[in-house]
Amino acid sequence: MTLMSRFSSRLDVTSGTIDMTHGSGGRATAQLVSEVFARHFDNPILAAGNDGAAFDVPAGRLVMSTDGHVISPLFFPGGNIGCLAVHGTINDVAMLGARPLHLAAGFIIEEGFPLADLDKIAASMAAAAQEAGVPIVTGDTKVVEKGKGDGVFITTSGVGIVPPGIDISGANAQPGDKIILSGSIGDHGIAILSKRANLEFDTEIKSDTAALHELVAHMIAQVPQIHCLRDPTRGGLGTTLNELAQQSRVGMRLREAAIAIKNDVRAACELLGLDPLYIANEGKLIAICPAEHADRLLAAMRAHPLGREAEIIGDVVADSNAFVQMETHFGGNRIIDWLSGEQLPRIC
Amino acid sequence: MKYVDEYRDGGLARKLAATISREANTGRTYNIMEFCGGHTHAIFRYGVQDLMPENVRFVHGPGCPVCVLPIGRIDNAIELAEKHGAIVCSYGDMMRVPASERRSLIKAKAEGADIRMVYSIRDALKIARETPDREVVFFAIGFETTTPPTAVAIKEARAARLKNFSIFCNHVLTPAAVAHILSSPEVKDHRTVAIDGFLGPSHVSSVIGSRPYEAAARDFQRPVVIAGFEPLDVMQATLMVIRQLNEGRYEVENEYFRVVTRDGNRKAQALVAEVLELRETFEWRGLGEVPLSALRIRDAYAEFDAEERFSIATRKVKDAKSCECPSILRGAKRPTDCKLFGRTCTPENPIGSCMVSSEGACAAYWTYGRFRFGTEGRALDRAKEAVQ
Numbered sequence: 001m002t003l004m005s006r007f008s009s010r011l012d013v014t015s016g017t018i019d020m021t022h023g024s025g026g027r028a029t030a031q032l033v034s035e036v037f038a039r040h041f042d043n044p045i046l047a048a049g050n051d052g053a054a055f056d057v058p059a060g061r062l063v064m065s066t067d068g069h070v071i072s073p074l075f076f077p078g079g080n081i082g083c084l085a086v087h088g089t090i091n092d093v094a095m096l097g098a099r100p101l102h103l104a105a106g107f108i109i110e111e112g113f114p115l116a117d118l119d120k121i122a123a124s125m126a127a128a129a130q131e132a133g134v135p136i137v138t139g140d141t142k143v144v145e146k147g148k149g150d151g152v153f154i155t156t157s158g159v160g161i162v163p164p165g166i167d168i169s170g171a172n173a174q175p176g177d178k179i180i181l182s183g184s185i186g187d188h189g190i191a192i193l194s195k196r197a198n199l200e201f202d203t204e205i206k207s208d209t210a211a212l213h214e215l216v217a218h219m220i221a222q223v224p225q226i227h228c229l230r231d232p233t234r235g236g237l238g239t240t241l242n243e244l245a246q247q248s249r250v251g252m253r254l255r256e257a258a259i260a261i262k263n264d265v266r267a268a269c270e271l272l273g274l275d276p277l278y279i280a281n282e283g284k285l286i287a288i289c290p291a292e293h294a295d296r297l298l299a300a301m302r303a304h305p306l307g308r309e310a311e312i313i314g315d316v317v318a319d320s321n322a323f324v325q326m327e328t329h330f331g332g333n334r335i336i337d338w339l340s341g342e343q344l345p346r347i348c
Numbered sequence: 349m350k351y352v353d354e355y356r357d358g359g360l361a362r363k364l365a366a367t368i369s370r371e372a373n374t375g376r377t378y379n380i381m382e383f384c385g386g387h388t389h390a391i392f393r394y395g396v397q398d399l400m401p402e403n404v405r406f407v408h409g410p411g412c413p414v415c416v417l418p419i420g421r422i423d424n425a426i427e428l429a430e431k432h433g434a435i436v437c438s439y440g441d442m443m444r445v446p447a448s449e450r451r452s453l454i455k456a457k458a459e460g461a462d463i464r465m466v467y468s469i470r471d472a473l474k475i476a477r478e479t480p481d482r483e484v485v486f487f488a489i490g491f492e493t494t495t496p497p498t499a500v501a502i503k504e505a506r507a508a509r510l511k512n513f514s515i516f517c518n519h520v521l522t523p524a525a526v527a528h529i530l531s532s533p534e535v536k537d538h539r540t541v542a543i544d545g546f547l548g549p550s551h552v553s554s555v556i557g558s559r560p561y562e563a564a565a566r567d568f569q570r571p572v573v574i575a576g577f578e579p580l581d582v583m584q585a586t587l588m589v590i591r592q593l594n595e596g597r598y599e600v601e602n603e604y605f606r607v608v609t610r611d612g613n614r615k616a617q618a619l620v621a622e623v624l625e626l627r628e629t630f631e632w633r634g635l636g637e638v639p640l641s642a643l644r645i646r647d648a649y650a651e652f653d654a655e656e657r658f659s660i661a662t663r664k665v666k667d668a669k670s671c672e673c674p675s676i677l678r679g680a681k682r683p684t685d686c687k688l689f690g691r692t693c694t695p696e697n698p699i700g701s702c703m704v705s706s707e708g709a710c711a712a713y714w715t716y717g718r719f720r721f722g723t724e725g726r727a728l729d730r731a732k733e734a735v736q
Contacts, residue, residue, distance in 0.1 A: 199467060266349050273706075330579050331358040332395015334716045340695035 011035045016115040023109070023143025033141060036119055037105075040126035045102070045137040053137035055102060058161050063098035065089055066157040074117065074151050077191045078206030079282075081154055082124035087211045087282060088233070089156040090132055094213035095229045095285065097168035097220055098160030103129060105139040105156050110149030121152065132211040134158070160213075166220055172227035173248035177316040178294035180287045182215070182301055183208070183309040184260035185237050189279035190268045201271070205264045210283030215306045219287065222300035228288040231281065238277035238336045240286060241324045251319025254326040254336065258313040278339045288316060355578030356394065364583045365399040372590055377403045379542040380589050381679050383526065384411035384549050385707025386577040392716035394579035404586065407543055407679040408712075410525055410634055411552075413490040414441045414705035415677060418631045420663035421518055422447040425487045428516060429461035432658050434483040436516075437472035440465045441705045442487060446698060448665050469501045469515075476505070476513035485654045489518045493551040495643060496616040499623040502645065502652045516654040517645050520630060522552050523560040524641035530568040532635075534680055541680045545589040547582065548574040550604050557612025561600045569598045576604040623649055633667065633701060634677025673700035676709055683710040690714060 011031055021028035038046060045053045069085040086103065093100040105125065109118065129136050162168075187208040194203045216229060228248070232240035237259070245252050261276050269276045283306065289297050294312055301307030314326075324336040372378060382388055388408050391397055397406060410416050422445055429436040436453070443454040443465060457463040466472050469486050476484035488498050498515060505513045526546065534540045548561055553574045561572045571592035575585030585603040592599060602608055623646060630642030645653035654660065667674055671693070672686035683689050683702065693699040695711055702708035706715075
């Protein structure tokens with residue numbers, strides 16, 4: 001708080017806007033960092049005021065991950081770009097079996113962006129980091145001219161430590177393994193679509209954005225033999241399973257009946273001509289483990305609030321083509337291919 | 349989900365499949381052309397072909413609005429943006445369709461042309477209202493399903509006295525295409541393409557009704573059954589076609605009676621007739637010039653006709669060499685018969701239009717059916733190559 005005295009007047013976070021001076025590296029930048037970011041992210045490592053963060057790490061394998069967030073709209077039902085940026089990177093670190101330790105955040109802000117919105121976003125990031133117990137310990141701020149950004153872009157990076165004896169990778173799936181999904185799919189993508197400027201529709205669906213590291217820690221404690229973990233974000237469940245199949249050089253067989261999709265999500269997808277298998281999620285994970293541990297893992301997941309609706313959705317099979325196939329509700333079979341291009345509604 | 353799950357019931361599907369197997373005469377083959385890409389999509393997405401006996405085969409028809417648009421018309425749309433500086437508004441499906449010289453709307457956009465993806469013609473009207481100093485052109489494509497919204501937009505534009513809005517009209521008509529396919533030499537004379545009956549369009553027929561197919565069914569002696577886009581609709585309509593063939597009938601029947609009537613939506617028809625009129629002829633990819641098969645904007649509304657406004661000249665452009673889209677659109681070949689399929693032509697890198705649109709036969713084969721290709725020759729190897 002003593003820092004405040006360096007500036008002649010406080011930032012106007014009610015009606016002020018970002019201008020080019022906030023990115024100049026001078027006093028205005030320092031004030032923005034101090035009165036928005038440092039104020040919300042408040043922690044001793046950040047408060048040290050260095051260009052980087054120094055901290056002790058426990059022994060083990062260090063995991064590092066980074067994720068750029070360019071979402072539109074910035075505010076959506078169930079969250080905003082701020083908490084999403086925190087959850088996204090925590091999850092990427094956690095999907096390697098690591099316990100996330102610290103985050104870094106880089107902001108690229110467009111000239112004219114309302115300070116009130118930036119303040120809201122920073123507050124949301126701080127709350128998400130606090131709740132997850134993973135502080136934001138360093139960061140960077142840049143400002144670009146109006147028209148050269150889309151409000152604000154946030155890149156977060158994170159580090160974490162993998163406990164000894166854990167080897168989780170997308171390349172570890174084996175024929176015979178079971179595939180478990182932690183809950184219903186498509187919530188995040190549909191929540192976002194419902195607020196897109198040219199596509200507004202009413203829905204109760206909220207983004208599922210959530211930090212999954214505690215669920216992962218709980219799963220690993222119960223079943224250290226987990227082979228793969230991944231969160232089906234952009235590209236949805238369909239694309240993520242193809243990534244895993246490709247990486248592990250295996251095939252997959254899914255049962256459509258086991259894949260949970262909320263009615264509102266299904267309805268919105270029907271209306272828009274989209275396939276929920278390719279809609280983004282931000283608070284779900286796929287776990288692949290040996291069949292003999294699957295029931296124990298499923299029970300462990302269901303015991304955690306973020307895995308209550310977990311289901312075994314299919315099996316890993318030997319297949320040199322690395323095809324992901326699904327037995328449909330209807331009784332037929334279909335390939336679940338990679339998403340190509342963007343999903344588009346049909347015309348006729 | 350009400351009104352959807354009922355039409356995707358696996359139990360009913362198995363019962364229907366058993367009935368089809370029982371009634372399909374083992375002494376013959378039933379070649380049934382599903383006209384619409386929507387049907388093709390349902391067949392693949394739900395695995396309907398798996399439930400059919402060997403001798404019931406689906407022949408994929410030309411009912412994909414993106415696929416049948418000739419390359420010259422896409423060149424025209426790019427020209428509207430690049431040469432005339434217009435904001436060209438297009439459905440997303442059109443964006444990646446290859447134009448001449450390996451260009452496309454999406455490439456032109458990346459190079460600076462103002463081409464915008466919209467979900468409906470209303471979005472284009474909105475853009476026109478919001479940017480009065482720019483010309484805004486809507487790239488209208490589609491069968492009869494999308495013609496009423498075009499007519500409404502033109503009337504709205506006139507009422508709002510919009511001076512900067514026009515439509516590049518490429519609407520095509522279904523019954524003309526059905527008749528054209530049936531009168532082509534490969535179906536009629538040489539019989540190299542076997543089409544025993546049709547699954548008729550669903551959404552299109554909700555506008556035009558089932559009556560317009562009656563002449564084709566009678567003249568060419570082929571049963572037509574209007575079918576919805578849900579998998580049980582497709583199966584029920586298939587059974588109805590089989591029954592007609594077994595009984596030697598060739599009538600227009602309506603499986604999709606929950607939506608389609610014999611006369612269709614008369615209000616929509618009147619609206620379309622007021623604003624649009626028949627073209628003497630129009631080029632279709634795959635079918636060539638088809639007389640009386642497309643619509644243009646009437647002279648009374650010429651101010652909203654981009655072809656008039658910007659003096660757009662018709663361009664004839666040849667399809668890519670060895671691309672089999674034209675034959676595939678006529679039902680003469682299957683996607684897996686094409687040398688490019690899955691090799692140089694994939695949804696990520698389409699050579700022909702049928703691989704671009706989600707309603708295209710090649711895209712449906714590729715997206716939902718890749719694993720089947722083992723039974724169709726070399727294609728499995730291609731699929732393997734593509735994966736590696």
